[in-house]
Amino acid sequence: MSAVLQPQADHFDTATILGGLYGDGIIGCKGAFDRQWVQRLREDIDVLFQEALQQPGGALNRGPNRFYVEVHPERIRSFAELVTHPWVVAVCEAVLGPDYRIVEAGFDVPGPGAANQPWHRDFPMPEATSKGRRLNSLAFNLTTVDVYEDMGPFEIAPGTQWDDLSNCGCEKGMFPPKSYYHRYEARAQRKMPRMGDISARSALTIHRGTANRSDKSRPVFVLGVDAPDARNAEHHDMQVSKAYWNSLPEQVRRHLTCRIVDRPEPIIQVHTIEGLTMGV
Template sequence: MLRTDSLALKVSDDVATLVDDGIVGKKGAFSRDFAEVMREDMMTAFWKAIQRPGGAVGRGPRRWYVEIHPQEFSGFIELTTHPWVVAMCEATLGPDYKIVEIGFDTPFQGAKYQPWHRDFPSPEDTFRDKRITSLAFNLTGVDVTEDMGPFEVAVGTQYFDGRSWKHEMFPPQEIWPEFASKGVKKYPKMGDISCRSALTIHRGTAHPSPIARPVMVLGVDAPGAGHDKLHDLMVAQDYYDALPGQVRDHLVCRVVEELVPVTQKHDIEGLVMGVE
């Protein structure tokens, strides 16, 4: 594996794109076999989570978000030690970045357009100082097509203030055309990864396809960003002990004797109802 410092200059263009657009992608970062196993891990975790209260949180009709234990994703170490992922974290968030979330979003047939939104309120560091303090890495479990409700992002909107919006996350409907004019739908293939600010305004789109579109999400913070309070990563002691230092040193988690099902803390109320 390449050392992170050897990639610092190689990701400089990607960091610049992230800073300007609020999102950047890396095609073919992982093999299709990796993505296929990841999809199986996600769907197995989904069918377990949907059967218990708080296991799968609605993000609109026929759309759910599920947080998982790192060890429920067999590719967790490979993801969190990938040179591009590490380099983007270090270049954007600093060398002491914190891994605070692992989960996945799954729209099924019948999912509707989400309202334009961001994932949490913007801190002053971002809307005032134009500094990105958190990242979300997304990995698709399928080759995305137009009928699979592709993710749509309003490019360059990560620095919008938003303090007057509902929950500081949902812009009023009268300004949605502004975001639609900046909207770009994404069609990643299995093995691709994207890196975005969760503050970039975005939405899931309508999903008429019978094929589900699970997307793995890795959440990473700069020190002090505080989003670990919205999550509750747990690992068993033997798993924790076996983690490479490159992961263990950045992972914000509880080490427990016995894993218990995740009850999610971050319920985005405004996404429960979709829009036509």
């Protein structure tokens, strides 16, 4: 089952990509994949989510009825198609350079009853950004459902990837105080993508998941990618079996930061975000 055909990576405009990610902090590609492809991804996520719930520490709590699960790439049948999609490649090369590194694969599941998260960024601002004014990591999000207003859509405050939170008592450099919320609420955009759409964002851009008032879950696949100088791989433990590694095209192998093992072991997740365990 193949992704929808798109132009080659060099047909995407680098200035547009950089303008979006250095400006708003988020960009998207509509209809990057066909719905059948996304349905197949959802099937894999559903199986992996049930497995994770049965494994101690397998599903990280990110707030009431909201979970995050890291996965082995080989458990996602279309992983190679995702990471070689021309738009994904073009965005990675434009922002992170030709030697970008794929360091994270997982998914978020905001279920019915998930509450508003506090405004946050996913990790503290690195010096590459605070001093060098350079983005050295990206998060790609791929929805597995058509998102509607009552399903707890992702909300983001454009342009806030550059906000300096070092002198405001910001918890762990990630959670701005509530006195700053008016800034984010004034800028807030709720994203309601359709199946097949994909987005790329700086994980430093202030964002939150909103309350899911529907009776449906909203699973979204997450792909984390670093520039060579970033260190987010230290928070993850990507593994692939030797057989899977040998089956991957060279285009994937040269960008994948992982351990090659006889058989993938349970992932010990260390990228916990303790401030998200309570809704607001």
